Amino acid sequence: MEEKEKKQSLWEFYFKREWSYTTGAVLLSILAVSLVLVTGQAWGVTGVFHVWGGKVLSWFGINADAFPGFNGAVGKYIFANSQVSLTNLGIVLGALLSVLLAASFKYKKIKSRKQVVAAILGGLLMGIGARIAGGCNIGNFFSGIPAFSLAGWIFMVFIFLGAFIGSKMLKKWFM
């Protein structure tokens, strides 16, 4: 096999080819610091999940605000005033934009029942874990450690442990 050396177009260079980890890290840092400077609140993702869950429950006539710890969070919730909700929407739209710019948009088929079980189980475990830990790898780790949060460091140790056990489970049962 011979290596083909073609000159990249500007589009290929910026949008098609994946960015290096360094480019990603620098951009993430600039955006995260800008968010704190503009809004006064650090970047988080899972902080509104209990409110979203409460909203869903309210469609079935269950008042989650009556649960301990909610303090009327569901009743007070306004999407446009919730920074975390807006940045979460931004993550999805940004991901869509990046695949569209790279011309890589594709509907993916679901491969097997096992894959569905693994996805649902993994999602539930991550969601429950993030709420128990008081944040996910963004709020707790990415935003926490630069702010000298001890919780961020403890989170880091256990996220590695969790990823290790998770990969073993994946290899054993879901491949």
Place this chain on the structure above:
Amino acid sequence: MAEKELDCLGEACPVPLIKAQNALGTMAIGDVLIVHIDHSCAMKNVPDWAREAGHNVELEEIDDGEWDIIIEKAK
């Protein structure tokens, strides 16, 4: 020279990488493994691993968001 295809369409990381490693492990030098993927992350980690391991790698875009990774086992 045997040629083997691996269908990893619809599979997310790290499944394509582990499957490719397992498949290549059972193959002989000079054999070619073609991995079909539609997960952009596998477009980076599978070729990265294969090149690091000293194999010949070529990446081909088949369709929007779909790639073939062609790995020739070199050692």
